[in-house]
Amino acid sequence: MANKTFKRIGVLTSGGDAPGMNAAVRAVVISAVFKGIEVMGIYEGYKGLIENDMKLLSSRDVSNIINHGGTILFSNRCDKFKTPEGLQIAVENCRKNGIDGIVCIGGDGTFRGATDLSRLGIPCIGIPGTIDNDISATDYTIGYDTAKNTVIEMVDRLRDTCESHDRCNVVEVMGRNAGYIAVECGIATGAIAVAIKEIPFDKEEFIDRMQKLTKLGKRNFIVIASEGMGGDFTENLTKEIQSRTGIESKFARLAHVQRGGCPTCTDRVIATLMGKKAVDLLTEGKYNLVVCYNNGKICDVEMEYAFMLDKIVKGKATEEEIASLAPDVREKMMIDAENIKEHMNSLYEIAHIMAR
Numbered sequence: 001m002a003n004k005t006f007k008r009i010g011v012l013t014s015g016g017d018a019p020g021m022n023a024a025v026r027a028v029v030i031s032a033v034f035k036g037i038e039v040m041g042i043y044e045g046y047k048g049l050i051e052n053d054m055k056l057l058s059s060r061d062v063s064n065i066i067n068h069g070g071t072i073l074f075s076n077r078c079d080k081f082k083t084p085e086g087l088q089i090a091v092e093n094c095r096k097n098g099i100d101g102i103v104c105i106g107g108d109g110t111f112r113g114a115t116d117l118s119r120l121g122i123p124c125i126g127i128p129g130t131i132d133n134d135i136s137a138t139d140y141t142i143g144y145d146t147a148k149n150t151v152i153e154m155v156d157r158l159r160d161t162c163e164s165h166d167r168c169n170v171v172e173v174m175g176r177n178a179g180y181i182a183v184e185c186g187i188a189t190g191a192i193a194v195a196i197k198e199i200p201f202d203k204e205e206f207i208d209r210m211q212k213l214t215k216l217g218k219r220n221f222i223v224i225a226s227e228g229m230g231g232d233f234t235e236n237l238t239k240e241i242q243s244r245t246g247i248e249s250k251f252a253r254l255a256h257v258q259r260g261g262c263p264t265c266t267d268r269v270i271a272t273l274m275g276k277k278a279v280d281l282l283t284e285g286k287y288n289l290v291v292c293y294n295n296g297k298i299c300d301v302e303m304e305y306a307f308m309l310d311k312i313v314k315g316k317a318t319e320e321e322i323a324s325l326a327p328d329v330r331e332k333m334m335i336d337a338e339n340i341k342e343h344m345n346s347l348y349e350i351a352h353i354m355a356r
């Protein structure tokens with residue numbers, strides 16, 4: 001049934017693209033149309049909202065997209081949207097186009113934009129779309145599974161040639177400041193070591209272990225480093241391994257290849273569930289929420305909670321900010337943050353236990 005207050009909603013993809021975004025767009029369109037609501041596809045994220053670049057999407061328009069990487073709505077980064085004038089133009093264009101609410105698919109930056117719009121009377125729901133899995137409020141972000149599978153396919157290939165040539169390959173993977181792709185792919189590819197920003201890298205222990213394994217006859221060495229290590233960490237580590245162990249060492253940066261490709265089944269299914277949930281939330285009159293996937297279930301979390309939890313996990317929250325939280329919220333956030341850190345620590349430990 002059509003909801004009286006929602007005649008037309010918008011959908012946009014913003015920030016870094018991720019495989020599975022199309023599946024989410026498709027689910028938003030099909031779920032809304034089923035409820036008798038029109039959907040305006042907004043192009044290039046918030047840029048399209050400011051430049052009035054949008055068009056109505058029918059279910060036919062989202063046919064044959066669930067299987068494709070990238071995003072049919074394209075993505076962009078739009079600094080003008082962050083200014084009061086840009087935001088005002090975006091709100092006016094929503095009003096002009098009869099947009100009653102927006103589903104914003106993207107990462108942390110996208111959600112900040114969604115919060116600004118919600119505050120100015122355009123209800124928004126966020127869907128986490130980023131390969132980095134770096135949104136603390138959700139166990140899973142759309143694109144993460146596909147990116148990991150792309151990485152392991154590439155690394156398996158490198159490992160084959162490492163074995164033939166008695167070589168080491170240091171591979172830099174994406175994830176921005178989050179080490180999830182690195183650590184899970186380290187486990188999945190049998191890497192000898194993983195270097196991530198969250199946990200100090202014990203280079204001496206690693207070199208020592210590599211030398212011992214060489215004596216035992218191991219000929220292939222994969223090291224996975226997260227881009228969060230920054231600067232020339234990966235290149236420098238490659239050179240140091242070669243000079244200290246005598247094992248020929250090569251460097252590989254997988255870069256944007258990790259962002260493309262057909263989404264995996266997991267990404268398609270979770271994106272579909274999230275897209276439908278976002279429409280349900282909007283039509284229930286809810287807004288300023290992030291759709292999440294936690295403990296195997298689709299749920300929703302308040303944007304403000306998601307932002308603060310991220311800050312706490314990343315050690316960026318001030319004592320005043322933490323003290324200003326309601327006691328029950330603070331307690332829940334601290335437990336959530338602790339669980340997230342423990343999960344990463346245990347993945348990291350397992351990756352290194354398996355590399356002996």
Ligand code: ADP
Nearest residue numbers: 015016046077078081106107108109110112113
């Ligand atoms: P992601 O959503 O993947 O984190 P970005 O950080 O690039 O990617 O954000 C995507 C877009 O969201 C930006 O280009 C901008 O238009 C908007 N945005 C980002 N940060 C903010 C902010 N603090 N306030 C309002 N809008 C923002």
